[in-house]
Amino acid sequence: MKRMPVALLIMFLAATTQTFAQSNPFDMSPERPAVEPSIELPEGTDEGQPTSEPGADASSPAAVGGGPDGFRRYIIPFSALSLTGEVDERAWSMYLTPAQAQSAATLNFGYQNAIVIAPEASSLSVFVNGELVGEGPIKASGTAETRSYALPAGLLRAGSNDIRFRVQQHHRTDCTIESTYELWTEIAPETAFISFADAQSAAFASVDDIRAVGLDDRGHTQFNLVVPGMQQPSRAAGLMRLAQGLALRGHMPAQRVILSEGLPELGKPGELTVIAGTVDEVSPLLPSLPDGAASGSVAAFVRDGETNAPVLVLSGPDWPAVQAAIEAIAEPMDRPSNVPRDVINTERWLLPETPVVAGNTRLRFSELGVETSEFTGRRFRSRFSVAVPSDFYADAYGEATILLDAAYTETVRPGSRIDIYVNGNIASTVPFDSATGGILRHLPINVTMRHFKPGPNLIELEAVLLTEQDKACAPGAPASTDPRFALFDTSELHMPNFARIGRRPNLAAMSGAAAPYRNSAGVIPLFIDRADADTLSAAATFLARLAVAGGQPIAVEMIASPLAAGTRNALFIGTLPELPKTVLTQVGIDPSRQMSWGSAQAVGRGADTQKAIDEWQTRLSGGAWRTQITALQDWVKQEFDISLSSLRILPQEQSDFVPPETATLLLAQGANPTDDATWTLVAAPSAKQLSDGVSALADIDQWREIAGHISTYEPATNAVKVVPVANFSFVQTRPASSGNYRLIIANWLSSNILFYAVLLVTLSVLLGLATSSMLSRLGRRP
Template identity: 35%
Template structure:
């Protein structure tokens, strides 16, 4: 009975399975993509007002070079930037991007910023794999109209290494496009008055460009005025190396670091400035105009060229050369003979240091007739101290213009106080114009020998440098040995001292741009305006100082020969030196025997120091290079020639020359640079002419000391002649004394 009931239940379960597995009933509703659904009644929605986006702000780039590298354990860099009154009052933000070496320890390294001596940001250096960003609001009232100074200080420590050598691996790079001030007011950067012309600033590449609109530059009168006015404008901008462009139309939109300059009579003003023709027709006009595109435009006009020439003085009166230059944040004072300067006043302040290699740098200027590079010593009066952890082998190194000048060991092993410690620095590497001095202190310590983890940043203070240290210069000779391009690039000497300087400029656009660029760069370096007047090549008087700016292919062979140059053409200098010198090795065999050569090397002399009759200057080839040459003519004039194989190379080459790193390398009688070169090739004059600027007995004695130091055989001959005269005089005197028997 039970089996039948169980079997009946099992059969009923099997019968119900198909019914349970049956699909869902067929859907009769239409497909959504075939039949549109019934419309939904529209219900009015509340309208939401979306505010318009705030207008874009105004940005100002700050770095006057394409990039800056902060190298070593302690590195500082200061720059000057100019602001309008509106920018100073506007809310501003500092923005920066940087990249650092992978060995920099972020927990012990920092990047610090201060504006007008007030700290605004301190951030760890931690951007080894990708650029790091810093953004900080500037406190209200910190910025000011006119000149402002921003200082960037990198304090860097190595991750693992405690040696002096490892400090050379530390660096942080800043790019010009990554350092800027952003202002909330988009119109804050409008330049409406001459006093704010320096606020043009620099562009994203660190450069300042002058777009010159001057119709009729091929006219000598127009070009002469443009050459003088562009110097005055360049000085007022307070930048180092402005680029010049000659344009046929004004800019349509504003660009950072770009200034339009209009030079011309009232009748030649462009249509955009037609409303100014009346004012320009009644007298000299120097004013800033802001056109529809926002581009700042400097207008220098008048009824005639005599009135236009007076407008440059108005620009300099409003923006004088006494204001700091943007690339000289710490300044560079002019040091006359017997002067001294405290290092804190030139950027080398007091520092407590716990690293391995302490470095600091300062700059100063010397007059163009500085003539003491063969004798004498400057004095660095050092105030410093070091701990007992410092061991023998530590030393203080002094570098002048990149060359080692002095090395002073630290001899005490129980710590020391260096108060009023005098370190004598030979003036061999000093030069007229701007000079750089680097102080490097290498510290060997007992604690660094173990170099435990974290010690690179946790070490206690081991060296203190005081900003009360001083540099003292002795009374030095005042004379100039010409030709020497350093006098031109540093002080526009002797051209800026004259009433009128003739210049030959090629009739092509490239020569005009090159001449304007060179004139502006000389002016920004010296702060002086050279009174240039354009003359024809045949009218350049050889008995006067003058300039020539032309491609070599357009220069007369006589001009090229007088400049001491050759472009490789047959007959350009009376001989084809390229063919004759094609197998030369480039070095002259030493004719002296080994012991004599060894002795000269030991006493620091060269074969040229032993010549009585100087060599003749050889022509320098400019087959692919731009050349800046200076030569004294037999008639008495000093000619400076800027040339290149063709016009295109002339413009690109002069833009290479005016870069600060190249400009400071220019010296001697000829300086050249090829398109692929990274440094200047300079050739000194074999027989310079000495020009004494002061004939006082004291100065003549100093001049003689320097001249005889460079002409050893002449000094030896003078001593021998003096000995012979003394012996002869003594013999004659003794013959007159005593009894004759």
């Protein structure tokens, strides 16, 4: 009887604890953190040990713990991964060696979401090779949460493995279309990795395993080329080819190449160290050389004793033997430059691979990776990618067509619509006509090709659905489970025939498809101002990125003067003060700023101050009428898509470009002095800024922004600024044909509407005069 009060007290405390353990009330505090959330695994846990059971939360030691022999591979190929809207997913692939595929493995990641997401109606799912490995509610609005899922035996395979993150997100209180933009779930790259229990699987057995170089915790990949004799001019071309071969094998979205003469710190994730040199040069760097290095060419991996990291050794008794080892890496990546590509390999950051459309083609959505989907929410979004060749010239008149197979119920009200976006720009809008629902079979939606550019293009289809149920938005009502919209994978994208001709300058063609360097049959002249580590690293990184864009290595030869380029397409890389003035003049850079760009003395000089004062006086004196003209120009542009550039008969002169002080890197393109080849310049104020700037641009997110006549990179905002092409010349890229010329003329006249109007009036007058003359001769006279 004396134990009864104690039992009642325990029951009371348990009930009280359960009451306080309920979920936190709805909080209107700021949602998205100002900085990337720091998500850490619990202390006292190691990597490499699989979870005790599938779906175990990573907050428990058993979920992420492991022995000291395990290792991890980061899996997110982006600097940040944000899944937005009511439904969203991202898919890519990662390469595993046979040993890694056979090892026991665990997938770990941390995430945080918007506070307005209702966890009971929202979920985050992870798929590996098409199999669901983990799914759970989205409930990390207050603090970041980590999750871990043991991967079933036999799921991973040697080679490419598909990884897919998918979310379904529902708003707590709001049912408007605008509220869907408040839904987001972010996965921090430094928390997303696969833990392998077998430490021996970290080793590389053959050069094919270079594809498994992987990522660091920011989504970057780095190749460290250790070359004791790198400053010898005769070796530069071979090192550039090695960098391209490594990049094509790795094929990661953000790859950097660093050249040095000494060993870097080994064992870092997402890095591969390659030692290239003769036996005498590399012997001091290694405790022992691979067998056969003293007598012949060797390309083999050795393992560092302390970090267990693989190190690739390319060596031999002399440099020709080393060159042969380099060819073992690069030669398998070669392909004929005159053979067009059917697909562009984007699988490491976007699945499926992007098909190349060169003319009249119809592609089913199922071929583009779009699955049949049923949707119960308010804003449905799906995406796919297609590529156009480097000589694409249909941005002023061309239209693609989406033949849409879809269905919607009678609950969808008038005012609902389907929007099509191309590279983030709205390209078409189609309203739902019927108020009683229906099935759409191959509904044609014309999509302007104004926003297409050479290389991959991201096309997004968005269905905005309005219903009476969402208009009422009863508080506490459960999320609807009845589908109101369906998209079928039998839908098609029809790309018509379009004009095919190259343009000079056109940096977008270079960034999208490595033109014109990929299509050059001969060797590309490469000018480097000096053979120091930073400049060589910048050149190697740029050529590696160019090789990935073109899908093949680009053969280069070193030149010491622009005159040696002759009539060939050429590349010039270096610091602006060290580059020849001839190159600057040809690509449109103001030579007077050659020595002052980036220097502290160039900021705030008296001449610049006076120039700024004069500009302000001119601006203010004509402020009233200038404002009216500007407003009129904006209105005409918005309503009729007509700009002043399209109202010119003669081409606009391109003024010399003055690099801004906020930029640390510029890319410029122009014709050579004889106007029969393309010169591209990559320059920075200093060698260190050159290396860092090219490394930043090598990220696929920045690289795809390169376009126009000149592009500059500003590190403060991590942005690429583009100077459009004011005057260009055509470059023949395919055999002449009347059909292609007709399309070229159509696009040119659409870009120069004033010339078209004058030509139309002239032809009308000539037709009237001819008709009058004919009637006067043949008509009946009174």
